[in-house]
Amino acid sequence: MKKLLLTAAAGTLFLVSCGPKSNAVTGPKYTSANDFAKGQTIFENSCNKCHALPDPKKHDDKGWIRTLSRMAPKAKLTDDQHQLVYDYLISVNGR
Numbered sequence: 001m002k003k004l005l006l007t008a009a010a011g012t013l014f015l016v017s018c019g020p021k022s023n024a025v026t027g028p029k030y031t032s033a034n035d036f037a038k039g040q041t042i043f044e045n046s047c048n049k050c051h052a053l054p055d056p057k058k059h060d061d062k063g064w065i066r067t068l069s070r071m072a073p074k075a076k077l078t079d080d081q082h083q084l085v086y087d088y089l090i091s092v093n094g095r
């Protein structure tokens, strides 16, 4: 029994340390107009709570990866919402 528990604990540790990091958006994923519309809605509803809604043109595609990784947790976005907002932003930032 003890051995089983230890194995379970080790397995959990492995999952925590080696599993996909939360909020890990590393590039584009969603590309349909429907997904962009979803991302825009999340953006407009979640990103103007602490400051004015930022201009998507403020950052290029790389810059938004960095900024959004800091802001998505603040806005309490799920990983999927984070991804949808990212894909919307880079679809309209024009750079």
Ligand code: HEC
Pocket: 043, 046, 047, 048, 049, 050, 051, 054, 058, 067, 068, 070, 071, 072, 074, 075, 076, 077, 085
């Ligand atoms: C809980 C409050 C809060 C929420 C919600 C929030 N932000 Fe911010 N944001 C801040 C604060 C505080 C700063 C200034 C300090 C800093 O840059 O970390 C900031 C700065 C920024 C900046 C300027 C800095 C830069 O790197 O360009 C951008 C752009 C930005 N936020 C985008 C967003 C987006 C997009 C969202 C929605 C996903 C969002 N924010 C949601 C608090 C918030």
